[in-house]
Amino acid sequence: MKRLRVILLFLLLGAIVNVAVAWGIASILTIEDTMSNDETIGMSVVEYETWNLSRYEAFGTQIFMSTRFKVHNEEEELLELTELWSEHPIENVKPSWGSMDVATELYRTLPGPPEHTMVQEIQMYEARGWPMHSLWCLRILLVHDGTGNNQNQASGFIAIPILFFEDLEPLVLPLYPIWTGFALNTIFYASLLWLIIPGPFVLRRFIRKRRGLCLKCGYDLRGVDHQACPECGEGIRKGNPA
Numbered sequence: 001m002k003r004l005r006v007i008l009l010f011l012l013l014g015a016i017v018n019v020a021v022a023w024g025i026a027s028i029l030t031i032e033d034t035m036s037n038d039e040t041i042g043m044s045v046v047e048y049e050t051w052n053l054s055r056y057e058a059f060g061t062q063i064f065m066s067t068r069f070k071v072h073n074e075e076e077e078l079l080e081l082t083e084l085w086s087e088h089p090i091e092n093v094k095p096s097w098g099s100m101d102v103a104t105e106l107y108r109t110l111p112g113p114p115e116h117t118m119v120q121e122i123q124m125y126e127a128r129g130w131p132m133h134s135l136w137c138l139r140i141l142l143v144h145d146g147t148g149n150n151q152n153q154a155s156g157f158i159a160i161p162i163l164f165f166e167d168l169e170p171l172v173l174p175l176y177p178i179w180t181g182f183a184l185n186t187i188f189y190a191s192l193l194w195l196i197i198p199g200p201f202v203l204r205r206f207i208r209k210r211r212g213l214c215l216k217c218g219y220d221l222r223g224v225d226h227q228a229c230p231e232c233g234e235g236i237r238k239g240n241p242a
């Protein structure tokens, strides 16, 4: 039972480090950095009328972006990205981890622009985490020239705006887990902590046991016929090699 508790504790610590790393990357490496990064790879653009789909990658970061101009119409659902993704073989610009349901929900929270205005719509699926991507979020931005709000930005319930840098993007920390990546990262960091924190002690104990030394202080117990270590008083366990 004690061993199980220790394993669970390390997994919890691993999960915390995993989230901290993903959020650290999100706060250091902005969207703009990712897009202008020299390490940007695998960017591909699909032209679908005026619709651009792109993929950007940087350290611990993957961003899928959909940009288009459209005439806003209440009756016309803004979920055509799903259709586009399902109808066209564009796997390289489609996230394997994001959920379309989230986009639907997010659109419901957006105050809609006036009917029949020209809207620039940006959808951004963003994953963070290292060595695997473990958390993701979605941002939808509607830019229009109608009356009232010219810009509706939603990072919504899937991201935490902590700091606002003037009028720029809020710091967005992804919350949705990418389960495979989240599990593997958690195990990865838990193992790392396991090695770093108690590793040396476990190793020392193992070596002392093998050599027949006191587990606590390292006193040579071979040939000693006591119930306790004469050096430190630690009880001598049965099975200690004589």
Ligand SMILES: [Zn+2]
Binding pocket: 214, 215, 216, 217, 218, 219, 229, 230, 231, 232, 233, 234
């Ligand atoms: Zn001892």
